[in-house]
Amino acid sequence: MDYETVFSTVSVLAMLGWVLLLISPLIPKWSDRISGYAIPSLLAINYAAIVSFFPVSEGGYGSFSAVAQLFSNPNAVMAGWVHFLAFDLFVGAWICRSARAKNMSFLLVLPCLPVTFLFGPAGFLMFVALGTLRSVVGAGARANDAAV
Numbered sequence: 636m637d638y639e640t641v642f643s644t645v646s647v648l649a650m651l652g653w654v655l656l657l658i659s660p661l662i663p664k665w666s667d668r669i670s671g672y673a674i675p676s677l678l679a680i681n682y683a684a685i686v687s688f689f690p691v692s693e694g695g696y697g698s699f700s701a702v703a704q705l706f707s708n709p710n711a712v713m714a715g716w717v718h719f720l721a722f723d724l725f726v727g728a729w730i731c732r733s734a735r736a737k738n739m740s741f742l743l744v745l746p747c748l749p750v751t752f753l754f755g756p757a758g759f760l761m762f763v764a765l766g767t768l769r770s771v772v773g774a775g776a777r778a779n780d781a782a783v
Contacts (some may be wrong), residue, residue: 636689638709642716645681648674649720652728653752659731660741671728678721685714719755727751730762739769 652670659666691714694705705711727748734744743765751758 636685636710636713638713641681641685641713645678645717645720648677649724652724653748656724656727656731656748657745663731663735667728667732670724671732675721675725675728678717678724682714682717682721685710685717689713723751723755723758726755726759730759733766734762737766737769739766743769 652674655662655666655670659670689710691705691708691711693708694703694711695701696705706715730744730747730751731741734741744762747758747762747765749758750761
């Protein structure tokens, strides 16, 4: 396996998905289809091929040292990279869909996307916190309006 070619190909594919998410307010249906399903599916097929045809014989998931040993193998590193790209893009697309469903301003959601791309779970947490804060502030405003 030519690791550099695979790395470049899957990385460019994922970046295309992230660019589509950044312009998703302009093309929401296409962004959902491409960034939310098509590209993560292509990355998942690539991931499945890597783990099926290029197995790793050493390491495992039972301890930190076993995981460290696992990721000393280039096949496992490539599988991990593709896994990261697929899942983070899928979560980024979910964030955009969820925000649209909740009528959240894209400007509020926008900072969550690069954080999700770079730090996965932290971006998801940022979006959840933003949604929670928006609900709490919105509930407080509705309560104040009702009291007046």
